[in-house]
Amino acid sequence: MYLLYSALLAAALLLGSPYWIFHMLRHGKYRRGLGERLGVVPKKIRSECRPSIWIHAVSVGEVLAISELVRQLRSEYPAHRVVVSTTTDTGQKLAATRFGVDNVFYFPFDLAFCVKPYFDALQPPLVVVAETEFWPNFLRIANQQGVRVAVVNARISDHSLPGYRRWRPLLTRVLRSVDLFLAQTPEDARRLTEIGADPSRVRVGGNLKFDISPPPVSEIVAQLRSALTASAAGPVLVCGSTVDGEEPLLLGAFKAVLASHPASVMLLAPRHPERFQQVADQLQQSGVPFFRRSTWKGEPLTGSVLLIDSIGELASLYALADIAFVGGSLVPRGGHSILEPAQHGVAILVGPYTENFRDIVELFRSQDAVRVVSPADLSRIFTDLLGKEVERTALGRRALETLHSQRGATQFTMDQLRALLNRGVSEAHSA
DSSP: OHHHHHHHHHHHHHHTHHHHHHHHHHHOTTTTTHHHHTTOOOHHHHTOOSOEEEEEOOSHHHHHHHHHHHHHHHHHOTTSEEEEEESSHHHHHHHHHHHOGGGEEEOOOSSHHHHHHHHHHHOOSEEEEESOOOOHHHHHHHHHTTOEEEEEEEOOOTTTHHHHHHTHHHHHHHHTTOSEEEESSHHHHHHHHHTTOOGGGEEEOOOGGGGOOOOOOOHHHHHHHHHHHHTTOOOEEEEEEEOTTTHHHHHHHHHHHHHHOTTOEEEEEESSGGGHHHHHHHHHHHTOOEEETTTOOSOOOTTEEEEOOSSSOHHHHGGGOSEEEESSTTTTSOOOOOHHHHHTTOEEEEOSOOGGGHHHHHHHHHTTOOEEOOGGGHHHHHHHHHTOHHHHHHHHHHHHHHHHHTOOHHHHHHHHHHHHHHHHHHHHHHO
């Protein structure tokens, strides 16, 4: 099975190489860390001889989720080096900022010759995978080398579940290499066993993202707050993680807001960096005054849009919002996490497509801590909430209270990882 999988993956990489090369040349995507992905272990990772705890976090959301876990592992296991791999450039940048550039690297392609050098260099007694990255060769080699493997903050989305079901006979074999699954919810735990995980290894651990600490006040937040105050600009709409098809809807709603609140400001943060120029072109065509974050020099923002063409600043920018809209939800993309604006006690709006975060959104809806709006109602809800300060403030307060009520997943996860590590040490001694 593994030989066939490796052959198919290698063929897919080879056949897809023209696509990767095109995007490397045009957008710079996939270029960074190519050697690391191909199994060339960077010197910064090979430089230390002590054993490592290897945590894999795909992108920004997963890096944020495991941040407190990394801190606690470093504190409790000072003899071990805690290293973090990511798949995306944005995740790599945030991980380098949070955990130190010498402790992060790009996750290798799931081919034995790419993966094995990392296990040989790191000698990890424990590998922690955030959410659901079931790479067969990676898990097989970990198992062969006696490495304990834990999948934490695990979830199975509505979108991915049918595919996992189809491959259940093969997945059952792959998932035998995982010693511990910590699911976000009971439903995720049920789905894990449905696709082949051993029920005795599955527990409900909660969602690590509820434990994320609010980001410190960044330089850009301080600059914007000063500029907004100086020009009496506001209210402020922060529209984050937007995807293709959403910006025209949001700009139309913003024009309606300007009719009743002419000093309003929108901070617009597209999800993907390669779309920054596309969104800038849409803004140019819309006729709404706008600035780009990368070139903004402190000009008054009254009645305009600030395009956030930067990486890693959105979480702190939500602190400026009177209303936050979380994207990927007005069009069928599954939505993005609403926990970052909730940390700031901000009134939150999302569109109807939130299946990727179904449990979080349903929890917040049950507490009247988020509003789900259709594209047709977007202008009306924005304007209505801006005109009702008491209602808007209460909505944000309930969001913060709901977030606080769910904390504790990091401590539970830490307890489970400690037990897993101790079990591995005991078995090694007895052997």
